[in-house]
Amino acid sequence: MKKEKIIRSSMLIVLLSMLALPTFSQIKIGVKADVGLNNPKFNNETLKVENMTAYSVGPTLEMMFPFAVLDFGLETSLLYNDNRMTISRLTGDEPKSSDVSNRYLTLPLNAKVKLGLGGLPIKLFGTAGPYAGYLISSDKVDFGEIRDDVKAKEFQAGANVGFGLELFKMLQVGVNYKVQLTDNYSVNEPNWRDPLNGKTETWSITGAIYF
Template identity: 30%
Template sequence: MKKFLNIMLIMVALTVAAPASAQIQFGVKAGLNITKANLSKGALSADNRTGFFIGPTVEATIPLIGLGLDASLLYDNKKIKVSDESGTYGYSETLNYIDIPINIKYSLGLGSMASVYIATGPQFSFNLDGKNIFEQSYTLKSSEFSWNVGAGVKLLSHLQIGYNYNIGIGKTAEINNLGDVIDEAYNKSFKSNTHQISLTYMF
């Protein structure tokens, strides 16, 4: 219930903040992500893994100046693999989140058919699993804060193709107390960064 209320508060705030003169479009966004867990140091390493995301999106653009705001409510499926140098320890996990990215977007027209844009802004993510991962070694955070930087093209006012880099701020998960199983050589926490390719259709 607390996660749901947080999501609703963010969406209401966005609606109130949109200028009265803005042109508002609704749409659907979907795409692929490549996630890597960033380990500060230690005997563990992480490999890139591919997942997906999908959900509704809304965009408000101020006419003439090309400046706007977009927000999405996305189901995000991430995959992470962690292993040690010897190959004796190796686990893959699927992580499920509700993501709310909120981006300031600037668009530059290339004629009546197309435009390019750059975008940046915060993202709020809520863990749907609420579980330990990697054989109970790490405990996921219930929510995460990250930052997006992206760019893309708009075609025919309806289709958008974009690239986004999501930078984790803070920890994604922390290690559990395993006694002698994992010693000081191993990371006590990690955070994840994600490359995303998206396709958006605006109605």
């Protein structure tokens, strides 16, 4: 409960502080979504993890300070993130598979720059910054002998870098590279560590509409 209160308070403070910044900044609110591009796989002698997919969606806020050449500012979002994977047990008389989904509430906070292309209604943009996520629900690994040994962690964190195009000051499409710096699972048995807790590097395609 203490972790949950800290994360919720941090998210609220970030959003309120951005809304209270000077009026000469350009503030836009919109909706952002992303879909994972790569499909990493992990294996050891006991378990196989594959078919890993992820998507995120939620409100986003952009605050930019226009300068002579570049626009510089911040971007933050509050995203519902769903990560799905198939876990197969390789030991025992009959191999067994289970589909597992972990759902996080994720808060990325990025520095953002934009570069105009002459008189065209197109801008290049780049983003970089950390993110944090809090587990809101998860599916159990439904193998009796390891069910109590593998549990999804409540907190995850990492960093991401992205770039893309902005069209007509409202539509943004890009690619994001994310590096996860924490483990996904707490484990009591070392056999489960390799397939489930490999710190992953993922690519995703992103899209946002600002109003």
